[in-house]
């Protein structure tokens with residue numbers, strides 16, 4: 001099975017929030033009086049022009065606006081939208097007990113190049129996009145979901161559910177949510193919508209595939225320890241095994257506190273307008289860091305890593 005790989009929205013929010021990050025205007029051309037036309041040199045503008053030159057197709061429904069860039073089989077976008085309305089949106093919003101800011105915009109791209117243009121058009125830097133573009137299937141930026149749909153036979157419902165979960169979490173009225181938790185919740189939602197819960201055959205297969213991926217990545221990387229500390233997490237955010245490690249850590253969270261524990265944590269964050277690290281001890285009686293460290297140890301033992 002083709003493994004699904006995702007980016008988190010947080011990387012981009014952090015990037016966009018960095019002082020000066022969005023004001024990265026190119027330095028004036030060195031040669032005196034060079035006067036290079038500024039517009040075509042802006043990657044986002046070039047990307048927008050590429051997209052404007054492609055076929056475009058819009059489908060609107062109650063909760064979503066599907067904007068397809070490129071060529072897709074007849075009825076493909078309509079079927080995806082219908083599945084989103086009938087199954088994905090109700091299930092994700094029920095699981096999270098919340099709805100995103102509506103409508104959700106879903107942009108579909110028929111090639112990786114077109115997806116690259118879509119991300120550049122959002123103002124992400126060329127370096128940032130090109131470092132990761134090979135691995136991206138879905139990406140959420142603000143309220144917009146970007147999805148690579150280059151294989152019409154591939155079932156995108158898990159990707160849509162995952163990215164919709166990010167969109168719901170991004171519309172919470174809280175100052176910050178921990179990156180590992182954001183990614184883990186989106187992956188758990190994806191699993192439940194696409195493959196079933198942890199006690200169903202599909203869900204078990206999903207978790208086993210994650211463990212296999214994490215183990216092979218750990219051995220490939222030559223480390224015996226899962227790199228789950230915060231610095232390593234951010235450093236490795238772009239590599240998919242890290243997301244899966246977060247999700248495996250979240251399985252331990254669920255064993256201990258249940259799905260209801262997540263709801264308590266989110267509510268505490270919303271009511272107090274506090275970040276995850278602040279709400280965690282108030283709800284569970286230990287620091288988030290202590291929980292993650294203990295869960296890492298448990299996971300490491302379970303995976304027979306030192």
Ligand SMILES: [Zn+2]
Pocket residue numbers: 006007008009162166183186
């Ligand atoms: Zn994600």
